[in-house]
Amino acid sequence: MSDYGHELRFGSFLTPSVHNPDQVVALAEQTEAAGLDLVTFQDHPYNAEFLDTWTLLSWVAARTQRLQISGNVLSLPLRPPAVLARAAASLDRLSHGRFELGLGAGAFWDGIEGMGARRLTAGQGVTALREAIDVLRGVWDDTATGPLRLTGEYYPVPGMQRGPKPAHDIDIWLGAYQPKMLALTGQKANGWLPTLEYLRSPDRVTANRLIDEAAIAAGREPREIRRLLNLFTVDVSSRSRGFLQGPVAQWVDQLLPLVVEEGFSTFLIGRDDSRLIQTLGQEIAPALREAVARERAGGEVGGGPTRTTVALAERHPALDYDALPPSLVSSSVEPGDPEYERVRHTYSRHGSPALVIRPRNAAEVVDAVTYARTQDVPLSVRSGGHGISGRSTNDGGVVIDMSRMNRVQVLDRATRRVRLEPGARWGDVAQALAPHGLAMSSGDYGDVGVGGLATTGGVGYLARRYGLTIDHVVAAEIVTADGRLLRVDDEHHPDLFWAVRGAGGNFGVVTAIELEAYEVDNVVYAQLVADATDTARLLRRWGRLVEDAPRELTSFLSLFPGRRGNRLPR
Incomplete structure (x- = not known):
């Protein structure tokens, strides 16, 4: 048994086809909507049939809210590590810590060499990748003093300013199959990212052993290294009953040993199939998580990562x-x-x-x-x-x-009832409700969390017409201090229901909230700048204007000190 105890993650491995860029972006967005954890893309810069993966990663990061993103895997020979380090840190900061770095030593060398990069042997590729990892980590290290200086045969750095520091410690996942690459994975990487179809079961066991041995020799704990797996020959509608080609229950039965016996904890579906992505997120992933939890609770395998x-x-x-x-x-x-x-x-x-x-x-x-x-x-x-x-x-x-409990559901469009989990962000809620013609007053920024705002008040851009968010709460599910999970509303525990609306987390942990959304069609937004030198006069005029305005208009006023010499144009 070699369950490394990692939390299970699921995602998609999409083809960045240049012929239908909107479709690949839509599939990435659906990956998030289905409740999956990450989306990854092939990286073949020498292939004119593919979009540039880095550009696509940036675009998808901007179009999603919580989804992790990664190349699968990025071609190191065409992405010099000093530049890649800064690009990765920048994208990680822009996406608020959602970027991970899948990296490969290089393949399809005719295409790589055709673009001007040096052709390397397998051994040279491993050495170059080892140097590249040191460059990446050196650039991200904000604790070191002075510029980064590294000697190297392939990626020397004579003197480079460090930074920027990523928003989180970016994982480096290596696509590795041969012994030297597997050893490098154990010595320096955070994850191993192979493809199932390229490895037989005995080969996977051997590869895991080589990674573990290299990790121990390097003074690392093998469970620090996540094991990820790409899955290509998969289907939920097939009647062939081949491996991962059948109903959900068959998937769970066949994936379970990969977790508890071989240590894989992340599964990426390599098919551009909308239905499969939906099924993975809504049916397969929850069922497999439950099955793994039962196995771990039974003590048959490791229940969690071993700490160093x-x-x-x-x-x-x-x-x-x-x-x-x-x-x-x-x-x-x-x-x-x-x-x-x-x-x-x-x-x-x-x-x-x-x-x-x-x-x-x-x-x-x-x-x-x-x-x-x-x-x-x-x-x-x-x-x-x-x-x-x-x-x-x-x-x-x-x-x-509560950030992982983030589902948004429209329970009944006719009564406008919606169910929100507290870890969702209000930007996600707005996107989910908009196709139904519904909205909810919810703060002034899309990254505001549902739970805190919906249990304390909820002032937003629609508040003057529709009131506070808590005015529309019709029920809540809450875990009280004595460990009971209660549903509270006007008829069930009405005193607790009254308290939940405005008391925050003082009476328990809210696990879901039901609200009555309201009909909203088009919204007009404007941001105006005014001279506030005569502050008192400005406040009085603004107050009168808001009082006289229709209730559909909500106005916020922010006052900032002027900068020297910065005057409004007349």
Whole structure:
């Protein structure tokens, strides 16, 4: 058994066809809408039938909200690492930490050489890739002093300014098959990204062993390395009953051993098939997660990633980590874990929690609340948005981060009833409701989280006509401090329902909210700049204008100090 205990992830591996760019973007957007975790694209710059992958990655990052993006895999010989490092960090910052770097040593050398790059042997390619990883990590290292200087046969760096630092610690996943590449994966990479059809089962076992041995020799814990897998010959409608060519239950039965016996934890579907993407997100992924959770809870395989000695030393002594329920092990982040820097802070507040739990469903929220009650440390709840108040992180306590519970559903168009999970962002809600002609007043920025705003107030651009967001809450699902999951509305626990609308997380952890949206067609938005030198007069005039305006108009006024010599044109 070699289950490395990683949380399962699912995604798509799309063809960047130049002939139908709108379709590939639509499939990427559907990957996110289906609840999948990441979208990846082939990278063949020498192929005129393909869009440039880096340009496509940037475009898709701008068109999505939470989806991770990566090349699968980027061709290193045509993407010099010093430039690639800055491009990757920039895209990661622009996408708020959603970029990962799938990288290959090079293939299809006739095309690569035809574009002016040097043809390398297999051994030279491994050496070049090793140097490239050092360059990438060196550019991203903001703790080092002075410029980056590296000697190298293929990618020397005589003297380069470091930075920018990415928004999170970017994973480097290597497409590797041969022993030297597998050893490099164990020594320096964060993930192994092969294709199933290129590897028989014995070859996969051998490859995992080589990666593990190289990791241990390099002083690393093998479970630090995520195992990803591309799947091409797949279908949910086939009657052939071949491998991954059949109904959902067959997929679960056949993928389960790849997780618990071979350690793979990320599966990427290499077919541009809208129906398959939808089925993967809505049916296969949840069913496989449940099956894996049962296996791990039974103690037959590892329940979570083994931490290194360095990571274990970062644990807070006040917290009993061993008491964490098995259902939460794979979804929790400790100090010292690679993802900790990404989840410890909020948009405007810094924190150093002892543990961040990221539940995927209401049952895991129950387990998280029950566990937190046994620990004599602070408890914070985070919906996934800005956290301006500072209550959604802490020092030395537990944070329940709801960002993975982010579904948006229209339950009944006739009654305009919608169901939102607290980890969704209001930009996602607006996109989901717009095709139905519905909207909800929801803050003034698309990255605001649903949970915090919908339980405390909810002032937005439609508030003057429709009121606060909490005015439209008709029901909520909430986990109370005693570990009960309750549905509250006017008829069920009405006092708690009254309290939920405006009290934030003081009465429990909200796992879903139902609201009555309202009919909205076209919206007009304008941003005006005025001279506020006579501030009092401006405020009085603005107040009168708003009072006299129709209720459909909501106006916000922001006052900023003028800069020297910066006057409005007359």
